[in-house]
Amino acid sequence: QVQLVESGGGLVQAGGSLRLSCAASGLSxxxxxxxxxxxxxGKEREFVAGISGILRTTYYADSVKGRFTVxxxxxxxxxxxxxxxxxxxxxxxYFCAAGLKLTTTQNTYAxxxxxTQVTVSS
Numbered sequence: 001q002v003q004l005v006e007s008g009g010g011l012v013q014a015g016g017s018l019r020l021s022c023a024a025s026g027l028s029x030x031x032x033x034x035x036x037x038x039x040x041x042g043k044e045r046e047f048v049a050g051i052s053g054i055l056r057t058t059y060y061a062d063s064v065k066g067r068f069t070v071x072x073x074x075x076x077x078x079x080x081x082x083x084x085x086x087x088x089x090x091x092x093x094y095f096c097a098a099g100l101k102l103t104t105t106q107n108t109y110a111x112x113x114x115x116t117q118v119t120v121s122s
Contacts, residue, residue: 005022006113012120013121016120020036022034022081023076023078027098033099035048036048036070039093039115047061048081049068056072063089064083064090069081069084087120092118098111099111
């Protein structure tokens with residue numbers, strides 16, 4: 001019954017911006033930690049950014065610090081990832097995930113979306 005649905009991906013030139021959304025249903029959104037992960041072809045899925053459920057603490061991978069911002073809208077049950085100054089190496093499928101604690105390890109998240117493609121051209 002839990003569903004996470006990503007949207008907002010697309011094709012953008014290097015230096016441009018995108019905002020990804022993750023609409024959540026079937027869970028108590030406000031108490032869950034939410035994370036963004038990404039996976040490029042032939043690569044393992046990696047943590048990008050996350051936000052905790054209670055204190056709204058945020059955490060970012062070193063590769064995106066200063067460029068990406070994670071946030072959540074409790075009224076809309078929606079998680080966001082604002083992506084600025086995009087680089088070709090940001091190209092990947094981006095997934096949102098929900099878990100009981102904010103961590104950087106994917107196996108601690110119980111629920112996952114299907115992903116949205118982000119392609120950054122040089």
